[in-house]
Amino acid sequence: MSKENNSNSVGIVETQFFTFDKLELESGREIAPVTIAYETYGTLNEDKSNAIFILHALSGSAHAAGYNSPDEKSPGWWDIYIGPGRAFDTEKYFIISSNTIGGCNGSTGPATINPSTGVQYGLDFPIVTICDMVKAQRRLMEHFGITKLLAAAGGSMGGMQSLAWSILYPEMVHSVLAIATAARLSAQGIAFHEVGRQAIINDPNWSRGKYYGHQIPGAGLSLARMIAHITYLSEQNMHERFGRKFQENDPDAFSFKTEYMVESYLHHQGDKFVDRFDANSYLYITRAIDLFDLSSGYGSLIPAFEKVKANYLVISFTSDWLYTSSMSRDIVQALRGNGKNVVYTNIETDKGHDSFLIDNALLQKNISNFLRRQYDEISWKNDGA
Amino acid sequence: MSKENNSNSVGIVETQFFTFDKLELESGREIAPVTIAYETYGTLNEDKSNAIFILHALSGSAHAAGYNSPDEKSPGWWDIYIGPGRAFDTEKYFIISSNTIGGCNGSTGPATINPSTGVQYGLDFPIVTICDMVKAQRRLMEHFGITKLLAAAGGSMGGMQSLAWSILYPEMVHSVLAIATAARLSAQGIAFHEVGRQAIINDPNWSRGKYYGHQIPGAGLSLARMIAHITYLSEQNMHERFGRKFQENDPDAFSFKTEYMVESYLHHQGDKFVDRFDANSYLYITRAIDLFDLSSGYGSLIPAFEKVKANYLVISFTSDWLYTSSMSRDIVQALRGNGKNVVYTNIETDKGHDSFLIDNALLQKNISNFLRRQYDEISWKNDGA
Numbered sequence: 001m002s003k004e005n006n007s008n009s010v011g012i013v014e015t016q017f018f019t020f021d022k023l024e025l026e027s028g029r030e031i032a033p034v035t036i037a038y039e040t041y042g043t044l045n046e047d048k049s050n051a052i053f054i055l056h057a058l059s060g061s062a063h064a065a066g067y068n069s070p071d072e073k074s075p076g077w078w079d080i081y082i083g084p085g086r087a088f089d090t091e092k093y094f095i096i097s098s099n100t101i102g103g104c105n106g107s108t109g110p111a112t113i114n115p116s117t118g119v120q121y122g123l124d125f126p127i128v129t130i131c132d133m134v135k136a137q138r139r140l141m142e143h144f145g146i147t148k149l150l151a152a153a154g155g156s157m158g159g160m161q162s163l164a165w166s167i168l169y170p171e172m173v174h175s176v177l178a179i180a181t182a183a184r185l186s187a188q189g190i191a192f193h194e195v196g197r198q199a200i201i202n203d204p205n206w207s208r209g210k211y212y213g214h215q216i217p218g219a220g221l222s223l224a225r226m227i228a229h230i231t232y233l234s235e236q237n238m239h240e241r242f243g244r245k246f247q248e249n250d251p252d253a254f255s256f257k258t259e260y261m262v263e264s265y266l267h268h269q270g271d272k273f274v275d276r277f278d279a280n281s282y283l284y285i286t287r288a289i290d291l292f293d294l295s296s297g298y299g300s301l302i303p304a305f306e307k308v309k310a311n312y313l314v315i316s317f318t319s320d321w322l323y324t325s326s327m328s329r330d331i332v333q334a335l336r337g338n339g340k341n342v343v344y345t346n347i348e349t350d351k352g353h354d355s356f357l358i359d360n361a362l363l364q365k366n367i368s369n370f371l372r373r374q375y376d377e378i379s380w381k382n383d384g385a
Numbered sequence: 386m387s388k389e390n391n392s393n394s395v396g397i398v399e400t401q402f403f404t405f406d407k408l409e410l411e412s413g414r415e416i417a418p419v420t421i422a423y424e425t426y427g428t429l430n431e432d433k434s435n436a437i438f439i440l441h442a443l444s445g446s447a448h449a450a451g452y453n454s455p456d457e458k459s460p461g462w463w464d465i466y467i468g469p470g471r472a473f474d475t476e477k478y479f480i481i482s483s484n485t486i487g488g489c490n491g492s493t494g495p496a497t498i499n500p501s502t503g504v505q506y507g508l509d510f511p512i513v514t515i516c517d518m519v520k521a522q523r524r525l526m527e528h529f530g531i532t533k534l535l536a537a538a539g540g541s542m543g544g545m546q547s548l549a550w551s552i553l554y555p556e557m558v559h560s561v562l563a564i565a566t567a568a569r570l571s572a573q574g575i576a577f578h579e580v581g582r583q584a585i586i587n588d589p590n591w592s593r594g595k596y597y598g599h600q601i602p603g604a605g606l607s608l609a610r611m612i613a614h615i616t617y618l619s620e621q622n623m624h625e626r627f628g629r630k631f632q633e634n635d636p637d638a639f640s641f642k643t644e645y646m647v648e649s650y651l652h653h654q655g656d657k658f659v660d661r662f663d664a665n666s667y668l669y670i671t672r673a674i675d676l677f678d679l680s681s682g683y684g685s686l687i688p689a690f691e692k693v694k695a696n697y698l699v700i701s702f703t704s705d706w707l708y709t710s711s712m713s714r715d716i717v718q719a720l721r722g723n724g725k726n727v728v729y730t731n732i733e734t735d736k737g738h739d740s741f742l743i744d745n746a747l748l749q750k751n752i753s754n755f756l757r758r759q760y761d762e763i764s765w766k767n768d769g770a
Contacts, residue, residue, distance in 0.1 A: 187645070
């Protein structure tokens with residue numbers, strides 16, 4: 001079946017760009033101008049009530065579904081969940097997916113030319129936060145003339161953004177899907193980010209971020225990704241996939257050249273990443289995640305959710321040790337402590353944090369059922385009005 | 386109280402050296418000559434029945450207890466557990482503690498001069514295994530004229546060695562203390578070792594291991610240690626010790642210069658390590674741990690333990706996610722499947738893998754009670770003979 005004719009796929013999509021004058025940041029600094037790379041799938045209905053904002057994780061991009069060209073080998077990062085008849089059903093919903101600021105897939109980030117110097121920002125790019133990312137997304141929403149999202153949905157860092165949407169703009173989000181995420185990163189999560197950043201900074205090609213046009217800090221970025229990938233899989237899953245097997249059938253075990261399968265897997269993931277991601281963006285985005293703490297300024301999580309108006313779907317995965325089920329339960333308890341509407345599911349799986357990116361029948365069902373109810377609710381209200 | 390007069394301390398001790406002609410390795414290669422750095426605490430009794438071999442973990446040394454000089458700031462790495470009246474009671478037992486081959490604290494390793502070239506071995510040093518380490522320890526035991534150890538005892542990699550002692554030399558070990566260890570490293574454990582090795586290899590100062598006399602790959606070794614330290618603490622413990630607190634009271638959160646406490650802690654651990662450990666030894670010893678698999682050649686763990694004669698004390702810690710309780714239970718089940726004598730304790734703590742190195746009343750009691758029973762058993766047998 002060709003990519004264009006695959007009835008479950010959104011088919012060929014084009015990444016588009018929206019530029020606005022400037023964005024004031026939480027730090028007090030600003031970025032000007034700001035470009036946001038985005039894709040859309042499905043059709044915005046007449047009363048603009050069927051829009052869902054999809055929010056990507058650390059290394060994601062605007063390209064969440066379909067193919068950017070007939071030659072593209074793999075579809076967008078959440079293609080399994082986005083398409084006609086899929087969980088995010090493009091026959092019913094209008095999906096917007098954008099690259100975050102600070103990223104490196106079309107949106108303004110450290111690899112963008114700084115208009116005031118004429119060269120790439122590098123470390124002159126300001127520190128951005130999860131809330132800054134959401135503020136930029138709001139500008140894109142307004143660009144479409146949408147005043148209220150049916151849903152803000154994402155996993156991991158995307159889930160942090162979806163939660164932030166509902167706190168920053170309570171009137172603009174009918175529902176939130178927060179998957180494999182947390183209201184704040186754990187000390188262990190910060191620790192893993194820091195060793196990843198250190199791997200990049202240790203690479204002599206990093207040159208304090210001024211490597212554009214020169215050799216990139218590929219070894220450092222690859223190592224950062226290898227470290228991160230360990231945290232994306234569960235121990236159990238690693239055991240089942242790789243165990244203690246060697247990459248070759250008849251290895252000389254007494255040599256550093258010989259690789260266990262798990263080592264080859266990590267090196268492969270590291271190598272692939274270098275081709276598609278910018279090392280400075282890795283520094284900025286991990287830092288944004290570190291700084292995220294919904295309770296900050298509120299003292300605790302309960303008052304943080306006091307004024308939200310959305311309905312929530314919170315999903316965790318039992319074997320996720322980076323964004324644990326217990327972190328999801330903290331969110332659920334704080335929401336319920338405020339009498340808010342929450343559906344919570346802890347999905348049993350051994351696939352670890354990566355579970356939100358791979359095909360999972362329960363995740364599909366939870367998302368599609370929740371969205372259907374949200375859409376019916378909005379349609380019913382609109383009919384009644 | 387001075388170090389010499391502290392009644393619970395073994396006081397000032399001197400590291401000694403034992404050199405023998407050669408060691409044939411599992412790989413078929415050999416090391417010649419071999420020097421082993423060791424320390425002893427307590428007095429060997431007349432019938433040489435009170436000897437305990439203490440086996441160190443990845444980054445340990447022969448210096449397990451007391452002080453090498455009156456100026457030394459910290460005592461040996463297991464001083465909490467070794468001394469007069471302590472778990473390894475030096476008033477009753479004769480303790481031998483040696484640095485493993487491949488190490489960098491006095492025993493022959495990659496930083497040793499290779500007699501056939503006149504320069505340091507570097508990567509010409511042969512790959513060594515946990516069993517090779519034990520074979521070298523046996524030579525040291527024989528040097529003392531000891532034919533049977535009262536106990537072989539260690540945590541983590543030391544626990545692997547203690548288990549290997551009982552399989553390689555069933556007649557020579559009366560008992561085994563295997564603490565926070567496993568019969569084989571998990572795929573996740575191999576993965577963490579590999580990213581640590583990669584951090585060293587990525588450091589341009591590493592120079593394929595030929596850095597002796599030049600600048601050392603300090604940044605890489607420090608990063609390897611930082612990564613490892615994350616795995617030594619539990620998430621809960623990291624949360625309690627550091628949480629999301631910044632190192633400074635009034636930080637500029639919007640800067641890469643600002644550090645969370647957990648980042649400072651890891652950097653401090655990394656920096657300290659560079660002063661005392663050799664990067665090539667880190668490569669060799671992590672590889673030895675990767676290669677360790679007691680079931681290798683037996684098909685499974687049960688036949689591996691078929692011929693052992695020792696009594697076992699197996700101890701795990703509930704929050705240890707590197708050497709999990711479940712890995713200890715695998716050892717216990719395989720031993721019991723052979724009808725062997727095993728005492729197993731899973732100690733409740735949030736301190737993670739590092740628990741075996743820090744003061745824990747239950748660990749103290751378990752070790753001292755177990756050793757007392759072993760000693761009584763041997764004494765009773767000897768009296769009866």
